[in-house]
Amino acid sequence: MIEFVWRWRVALMASIVGVVAAIMRFGSLGYPQALVFDEVFYARGAYSLVTMGYEGEWGGENQDFANGDLSQLSAEADYVVHPNLGKLMIGWGIQMFGPTPYGWRFMAAVVGVATVIMIAFIARHLLRSTLWGGVAGLFLAVEGEHVVLSRTALLDIFLTFFIVAAMGLLVIDRTSAHRRLLAAAAFDRERLGLGPGSLIPGQGPNLGIRWWRLAAIATFGLSVSVKWNGLYFAAAFLVLSVIWDWYDRKKCGWENWFAGGFVRAIPAFFATIIVVPLVYLASWIPWFRSENSWGRHWAENNPGEGLTWLPDSLNSLVHYHEQMLEFHRGLDSPHNYESNPWGWPLQIRPTAFYFEDVTDVDCGAERCISAIHGIGHPLIWWVGAAVLLYALWRIFRHRDMLALTVTTGYLAAWLPWLPFAHRTIFTFYTVTMAPFLVLMVVWAMKRLAQPDHRRGKWWKPGAIICAVYIGLVLILAGFFYPVWTGEPIPFEYWQMHMWLPSWV
Incomplete structure (x- = not known):
């Protein structure tokens, strides 16, 4: 009832x-x-x-x-x-x-x-x-x-949508992680014969792949695929996620809570610098597929220029982004x-x-x-x-x-x-x-x-x-x-x- x-x-x-x-x-x-x-x-x-x-x-x-x-x-x-x-x-x-x-x-x-x-x-x-x-x-x-x-x-309402969705996924991730941290803390105290309020030796458990946080990272990639300032939110909220981890590990009682949270943040950092660019690049699939897109064949028409070690299509996209960045810098x-x-x-x-x-x-x-x-x-x-x-x-x-x-x-x-x-x-x-x-x-x-x-x-x-x-x-x-x-x-x-x- x-x-x-x-x-x-x-x-x-x-x-x-x-x-x-x-x-x-x-x-x-x-x-x-x-x-x-x-x-x-x-x-x-x-x-x-x-x-x-x-x-x-x-x-x-x-x-x-x-x-x-x-x-x-x-x-x-x-x-x-x-x-x-x-x-x-x-x-x-x-x-x-x-x-x-x-x-x-x-x-x-x-x-x-x-x-x-x-x-x-x-x-x-x-x-x-x-x-x-x-x-x-x-x-x-x-x-x-x-x-x-x-x-x-x-565009800004779509940017807002993905940012809020990513925050929601991080909140779910924290809830899941906190529940597992509490269970691990209770298990370690019982195993070591420690009292309820005593400190626990170590950093706390490795929670493995945190799928909700990974989903949030991908969603931040979608926000950047709407407007670039989605990167600000990705940085802020992912740092907040690490702070949550520190706070929860400390509250659960592990002595080396800071090291535990920091070590577990390293995979999240590498996931971010891999997943966000991949999601962003995927959003440009229509540009790659269309022969008439703006600047699509810039590298082919300007041999020896740009990042020549990249395939021509990616070299052209990088050059296009340089043009966009210059536009935004001069928007006054x-x-x-x-x-x-x-x-x-x-x-x-x-x-x-x-x-x-x-x-x-x-x-x-x-x-x-x-x-x-x-x-x-x-x-x-x-x-x-x-x-x-x-x-x-x-x-x-x-x-x-x-x-x-x-x-x-x-x-x-x-x-x-x-x-x-x-x-x-x-x-x-x-x-x-x-x-x-x-x-x-x-x-x-x-x-x-x-x-x-x-x-x-x-x-x-x-x-x-x-x-x-x-x-x-x-x-x-x-x-x-x-x-x-x-x-x-x-x-x-x-x-x-x-x-x-x-x-x-």
């Missing part, structure tokens, strides 16, 4: 957050009938990939493609600066539903909903609570940056919506994806507009900035492993961009921060409502504060929904959402 109730609660939690996420992402997904922001690159590139096997040059006006005119696609290869996987996934939606706005946004919405559900389960495990897992999933379901990117055919052209990453935690300069006057819909006002702004949910982001400071204090003052766990993804998504503040970068990159932002915020909420000293019991004032906060988050999500989805609204109502001058 207890197991049935437990399963029923978990199923209900997953169903609620999944339904809310789907409503936010699939509602009027085909609107607007236009290429929104950088969909001009990725939607058209995806169509080209799944029809020709490579990305071709497009002519004509952007709206021609949105209106169904596909005649402007030429056989001439286009120079693109991101790997293929995200665009291939966009293309799967196009194959299912055609080259329509719904078709090229479909897979973004699917992985957006999947990410919400994964975060709910990750939070449930980390916080040991189905309720708090549901709150985390609900917060991500209504988080503006994640909603907007889940409704747009850009001014843009109306570029943002300084120092302002990302407060969403100082959100990205305007779309803004048009609407004349064919009566919104009940003299001027009607359709606008899509990548504005992160203010109550979640602004509270999250304060929670980050608290979490860092917990890490350095109390060596709080859970605080480190919930902040790692946030910091991995943010800190690497700070040295590149001079480049043309955008706030919508923070969609990769959003899942870990809600983990941080909900972790802090639990500490407020169920303080450690109460051993899981509720503190009524803290619980009331959290309940009011959840209500305000949901109400504000409803208020911002029109400017996250492009729903036609009066111009004056749009102005009510522009809380900061930098949001206009």
Whole structure:
């Protein structure tokens, strides 16, 4: 009976957050009938990939493609600066539903909903609570940056999906490893005749091949196959996995816990430097298979240049990557919506994806507009900035492993961009921060409502504060929904959402 109730609660939690996420992402997904922001690159590139096997040059006006005119696609290869996987996934939606706005946004919405559900389960495990897992999933379901990117055919939502999936696999790996470490510690103490709290000689057991961690490494390879900055997350989370191992070995009581964790990290390191490149290389199979791909025959046309010891196809791919790297290094052209990453935690300069006057819909006002702004949910982001400071204090003052766990993804998504503040970068990159932002915020909420000293019991004032906060988050999500989805609204109502001058 207890197991049935437990399963029923978990199923209900997953169903609620999944339904809310789907409503936010699939509602009027085909609107607007236009290429929104950088969909001009990725939607058209995806169509080209799944029809020709490579990305071709497009002519004509952007709206021609949105209106169904596909005649402007030429056989001439286009120079693109991101790997293929995200665009291939966009293309799967196009194959299912055609080259329509719904078709090229479909897979973004699917992985957006999947990410919400994964975060709910990750939070449930980390916080040991189905309720708090549901709150985390609900917060991500209504988080503006994640909603907007889940409704747009850009790459970053796919990057976010694979990063969260990889973290989830590492959490499963840790749970499995910890269970085995506890069993080994109990066995060694009994074998050596040691008391329950005594130190155990040695480093702890060799757990063999950790398949869940290997799966996480491969999934990080998929994230890099969407955008290169997946490498930052791979490095951060795999280091965190080693820290978990040290922590668990020490907690179980082995004297040489550090050496034990370090030695076992060496195979994981070599697996990473082998598996991630192999997965990444596999994502370029369409490029290898298409004779007309950009730069496909560079090595053959330039004998004696590049890495001549490689086969011509790989030499050409390396040269192509050198070109892409040079492009990214020089990406510093001014843009109306570029943002300084120092302002990302407060969403100082959100990205305007779309803004048009609407004349064919009566919104009940003299001027009607359709606008899509990548504005992160203010109550979640602004509270999250304060929670980050608290979490860092917990890490350095109390060596709080859970605080480190919930902040790692946030910091991995943010800190690497700070040295590149001079480049043309955008706030919508923070969609990769959003899942870990809600983990941080909900972790802090639990500490407020169920303080450690109460051993899981509720503190009524803290619980009331959290309940009011959840209500305000949901109400504000409803208020911002029109400017996250492009729903036609009066111009004056749009102005009510522009809380900061930098949001206009």
